Amino acid sequence: MGPMPELPEVEVARLNLSRWATGRRVATVEAEATRVLRPAGPRALSALVGAQVVSVDRTGKALLVRLAGRRGAVGLYSHLGMTGKWVRRAAGEPTPHSRARLALDDGKVLHYVDPRMFGRLLVVPRARFEALPAVSQLSPDPLRDGIDAARLGQRLVATRRAVKVALLDQKVLAGVGNIQAAEALFRARIDPRRLAADLTRGEVVRLAEGVLGSVRRTLEAFRAEGVLSDEGEVTYVEEGGDNPFLVYDREGEACPRCRRARIERIVQSGRSTFLCPRCQR
DNA sequence: ACCCGTGTTCGCTG
DNA sequence: TCAGCGAACACGGG
Numbered sequence: 001m002g003p004m005p006e007l008p009e010v011e012v013a014r015l016n017l018s019r020w021a022t023g024r025r026v027a028t029v030e031a032e033a034t035r036v037l038r039p040a041g042p043r044a045l046s047a048l049v050g051a052q053v054v055s056v057d058r059t060g061k062a063l064l065v066r067l068a069g070r071r072g073a074v075g076l077y078s079h080l081g082m083t084g085k086w087v088r089r090a091a092g093e094p095t096p097h098s099r100a101r102l103a104l105d106d107g108k109v110l111h112y113v114d115p116r117m118f119g120r121l122l123v124v125p126r127a128r129f130e131a132l133p134a135v136s137q138l139s140p141d142p143l144r145d146g147i148d149a150a151r152l153g154q155r156l157v158a159t160r161r162a163v164k165v166a167l168l169d170q171k172v173l174a175g176v177g178n179i180q181a182a183e184a185l186f187r188a189r190i191d192p193r194r195l196a197a198d199l200t201r202g203e204v205v206r207l208a209e210g211v212l213g214s215v216r217r218t219l220e221a222f223r224a225e226g227v228l229s230d231e232g233e234v235t236y237v238e239e240g241g242d243n244p245f246l247v248y249d250r251e252g253e254a255c256p257r258c259r260r261a262r263i264e265r266i267v268q269s270g271r272s273t274f275l276c277p278r279c280q281r
Numbered sequence: 282a283c284c285c286g287t288g289t290t291c292g293c294t295g
Numbered sequence: 296t297c298a299g300c301g302a303a304c305a306c307g308g309g
Contacts, residue, residue: 004286004287006288083288160299177287
């Protein structure tokens with residue numbers, strides 16, 4: 001399994017893209033007519049030819065490459081879906097599942113690779129990134145903007161869903177996915193099955209700290225593994241060998257906090273959740 | 282062979 | 296009208 005992107009993986013993609021592309025010009029573009037490029041299709045990418053990359057930004061799991069083109073500013077929106085990644089290759093190097101390619105003026109080629117094609121690429125005229133529906137709905141970015149516990153509390157109290165399910169809603173906390181939700185709830189010592197609306201103010205504060213703690217810890221683990229490599233390969237659970245998480249995919253193991261209970265796996269809304277039945281209440 | 286999946290969107294339901 | 300839920304998407308890996 002390759003990188004399956006939540007906020008930390010997308011942040012790694014942002015750092016890599018920024019390092020590879022900022023200041024470079026796009027020489028040529030190529031793409032296949034896959035669902036990744038719907039509804040506009042591959043030809044929409046041609047607006048990027050000749051443009052110079054200004055910056056690479058991220059809100060939650062949404063990436064935006066801003067470019068200065070001949071006809072003004074252009075944005076490239078990228079969502080990695082379940083299996084998307086950006087890699088850098090030498091010209092002509094075969095790259096499996098490459099769905100779109102940006103050749104840069106340094107002779108390198110940036111490939112958008114995505115076997116399952118759940119990701120999405122979209123050229124945004126005049127870089128109206130914030131106006132995209134996929135972006136305007138998102139909460140502020142936890143890493144860049146911090147987490148406003150009062151706002152988070154308002155969002156949680158307004159739903160009848162379990163807190164774990166609510167956390168996966170990108171309007172509640174952009175960038176949190178299935179792993180980070182489980183990790184954050186473990187850190188906050190909150191049972192994922194609790195109703196979101198029933199959390200106390202103190203629990204909401206712990207949850208905000210849990211999300212930030214988990215996201216930062218995951219990024220540190222990536223750095224330690226050297227995933228900011230020239231090829232941009234993000235090693236993950238099985239590739240790197242060690243599972244860097246406290247509870248995710250650790251069913252049956254001793255709880256790292258209390259050491260007295262075993263981690264359980266449950267399913268909520270069709271997704272796995274891992275928890276310590278003793279620590280999380 | 283069969284099952285599972287780190288994300289999002291769609292259509293149905295109450 | 297709308298929140299919530301399950302299916303669908305498409306493919307590789309265990």
